[in-house]
Amino acid sequence: MQKTMAEYIWLDGVQPTAHLRSKTKIVEGTVTRLEDLPGWGYDGSSTQQASGHFSDCQLKPVHFVPDPIRGENHILVMCEVFNADGSVHVSNTRAGLREVAACYVGEESWFGIEQEYVLMEGGRPAGWPKDSFPAPQGDYYCAVGDRFVAGRGLVEEHMQACLKAGLRFSGINAEVMLGQWEFQIGPLPPLQMADELWIARWLLLRLGEDYGYDICLDPKPFKGDWNGSGAHTNFSTRAMRAPGGQAVIEEACEILGRNHDKHIAVYGSGNDERLTGRHETCSIREFRYGVSDRGASIRIPMATAQSGAGYLEDRRPAANADPYQVCAALVRTACGKW
16 A cells, blocks of 8 residues: 655744744555544654643644655645644644634735745855855845855755645745845735745755755844845735725735734744844834835835735745744734734
8 A cells, every 4th residue: 555754844832933843654545635644743842832741742734735855645744733632732823823814714815925044054154255254245136156146056956846845936036145045935825825835944944954054044144234034925905906906005004004013023033133224124113115115114016006906015024934923913904903
């Protein structure tokens, strides 16, 4: 009988930024639906999700895709975490997004996230001299050539892996700092968006092992006159995409501004080091929005302004932000008047 290697993936309880964990379950037969995948226990005391005297936690599969690394019929399985009694674990942020998405399903919200990250090698960004600094920023964004790019091999392999996994992978580009890259996923509904971004992050971390790169999602991976890393989040509802939707977008921006602090609280730890008002950011202490303004908290794309409908780009989320919390916050605020 066919045996399936199912890599169960979940978020641990590390604070302030959860880490990805995973382990492999051998499943009899071919998996074609979630119901084919059993729940699975693990030691929560080793993931900061339980105490040693009562350490069992439970994994419940919620989304799976083909495993592009093991190939054949093998799969990657995104899971939610539950307590031993079946209640939702406090670290399970996906459960919160599930509730929000169900409440506002009629809004037909779509998300696309631009995930920036830095390839680290020996404690420094890839391509940087060991004992000095590279040339200043300016030549690295969307660059080509050995002088201006580092780590493309991993980036290309990661893109191919995400495509083989069937993720809604939209593209890649070298970013402003040497050794910094970005990939994009979406547009997708909120739960699928967040699941696929976490799986894409897992694939990047896993493939990074083969190349000897540490994948850094810190908002400000290197202090000084260097760009930070964000997870710019493109967001729209059916009303925003409809004719006249720009008015809806501007109304949402006003509401987002009134709830700025609530969003910053779930937009990633250490984000104050990135949101300084420099390096294509707005200061964390203020909120503003504008058309084609990459120094604003919210950018309304030029194409949206020209057509009078479309989407907004929330530039505040940090690279290490939890997409479950980011998507929940945007839906709750823009649609529910948080």
